[in-house]
Amino acid sequence: MSEPHPERPAPLREGKRTFLQKLAEFIHPGPDSTDELIETLADAEDNHIIGAESRAMLEGVIRMAEMSAGDVMVAAPRMDRLNIDSPFDELLRQVIDTAHSRFPVFEGEAENIIGILMAKDLLTLQRAPTHSIRALLRPAVFIPESKGLNDLLRDFRGNRNHLAIVIDEFGRVAGLVTIEDVLEQIVGEIEDEFDVAEVEGDIFGMADRTCRVSGATPLERVEEAFTVKLAELEPDDHFDTIGGLIAHAMGHVPKRGERHTLAGLDFTVLHTKGGAVKWFRVSPVVKTPAP
16 A cells, blocks of 8 residues: 655745745845935835835834934024913913914023923913913923934823923023924924915914915015015015015024014014924014104
């Protein structure tokens, strides 16, 4: 009686590599550095394995692993802080002008940050002025400049705090970082409530009789709205937007809070992003009567 045929080996389970696969990996090893990995992603995009947006996001994740809070923070001179001793009307005006949802609050010196105020919590004070703003403060989170963005994002997700104060090696306030600053390293610029589509007509009247003007508003639109002549002020240079004209007139990239007078109008920088002015507050220059 003959022996039965030997059983065929079971097929390789998914995940096991064949000899040819091992040989191919030996001949073409995987990336050994971040740059090589990013080049591999670019090749995958060229070969239509992944899309352009997916490639950009994966590259952002890879690069973020090497970044720290100090790389993406808003530097201390550009921080918008609230003084706890300021009157309610002044606090409300600053919150409206800067249009943030969270603010560091200091007492005495600007370095002495005692908590974080949510803009929406000011409604509580408006309804009940006898309440103390101090009772509305939330604990401030302090982190070193060297804290990795991966760890910071994990902390933001875990403790539900979306803003942290960055401290330098000497214990001074170096800046602040938000969860938006971190996520933008992955998904690119995140539009917020003041990043509306910048088309002609980005001029909005405010309750205090000033106007909020987008930095991308064409000069012709501004001239028409305020009955002024702007293009003639710089005849040798051509500017399409009010943001470009103001930056040229000031001689540097404007920073939040800076003011400039042009053609009888007072321009105050409200919001900047990516090195450009997103919003100005514009009002006619108040002339002091001659004695």
